[in-house]
Amino acid sequence: MTKSNHDAPLGKGRSSSGDEEPQRGLSRRSILQMAGGAASLAAAPAAAAQPASSDGPATAPTTRIRLVVNGSARELEVDPRQSVLDVLRETLDLTGTKKGCNQGACGACTVLINGRRVTSCLTLAVMHDGAEITTIEGLARGDELHPLQAAFIEHDGFQCGFCTPGQIMSGVACIAEGHATSPEQIQFWMSGNICRCAAYPGIVAAVADAAGRT
């Protein structure tokens, strides 16, 4: 592992959101050049060590991938650093999927990849060439809500709503997996989704109700 003495002056602690944006990467490298000079650059990976011109794009080469998102085929260029979450939100403008912790710890970013629920913040888009992704935007059929969406409204399964897209995507999978068999089972199998408003009783009731209907 490389020594990280050039990080102290930057004062970078826990990551904030959006750190995969190419602009941020570029400005960080510019700062490195100004603050640390040659020593810092020597410690940085090869791609970052290339001189960063002030107007050029980030040095990381992009990769072309294909995804099927909510049923429609998309072809796009991704920076290998981009998470599935950032591609959904920033490249495809599907902002229903939320970024909470960006560390796998809250479940707000839950989507289905090839039918399985995952936290989209902890997986790179470049690893999913050819995958089918379903997000909260892909659940309703036209104006007709998915039964679990309807159940969330009926049972007051949210307050602020920030965790709700992740809760619903996780709930859809929980039901499909056959894990929504009792309130206790639902609590356990929905525990990867944190609700800061503590709407848990409504969430459990909604998942149980939708499981009974589907």
Added chain:
Amino acid sequence: MLPFSFEKVRTEQDAIRAAAAGARYIAGGTTLIDLMRDEVERPERLVDINALPMTDIRADGADLVIGALARMSDVAAHPETKRLQPLIAESLIEGASPQLRNMASMGGNLLQRVRCPYFRMLDAACNKRDPGSGCSAIDGLNAGHAILGTSDHCVATHPSDVAVALVALGAAMRVRGPNGERTFPVEELFRLPGDTPHLEHTLRPGELIVEIRVPGGPYARQARYLKVRDRASYEFALVSAAVALELEGGSIRQARVAVGGVGTRPWRMRAVEEALRGKPVGRDAFAEAAHLALEGTRPLSHNHYKVELLPRTIVRALEMAGGTA
């Protein structure tokens, strides 16, 4: 996140060649991407190994054989896991969340890195991240840290749950590298921190974990995993215990015991196992044996509670396995 080059490989040889030249394997990415985003991990090259055929889960006689790329959720749900090694299934289900278990591989799980908060804080001293810089946890917030196997240089616990079960059951792992294949006990994968806490495992450069073999045993079906934590699920262990018992009449023929949350690596409790041999099933014998788990413990300023919690967790797990809980 710092830039890196990315390559997807189709064959084991290509994977090993790239890793021997300095690239890092990526499987589920749930440890690696998280730490790369915080710039704690800074690989320059990633090799995506997910296309390699290492996802099999199967029975081989009484043994359970698990491919290194099998996902935690798939291993836990597999009928052969439940039939042969319910302890593996239970320890997996108690870890992480359903979403993470769908992504996380068995190989990656064993090589996951510590959850010590200072490890992730680039402005805090941490010998594991930055050798020689010091250890912020020893005089800092260390309630979650280890009481066994610590050194003056690092006191972080190994966070894996399934590793505790694998160590209890004497599982072995097969790895392949530039110089061929070798097989060794999972227990020997983990190093103690000593004065080199940045060296965590015994894999040689380029070595790829291929599969894990859990040997069958007469104790395998009478086995439980108990995880004590700050909330009921989706949290790392404060103390955990994996126990397996072979009973005859009302007494113990043989026992397997390993613990998590207390050691700098998953900790097999051989003295406890030995003390249980031939004893009647029951709280008194369990408590007497479990007390031996405290030998060599060195609590820190904030984790004295683990000294009390450790034997109690073992006793409770033994009661669960023995059917007296």
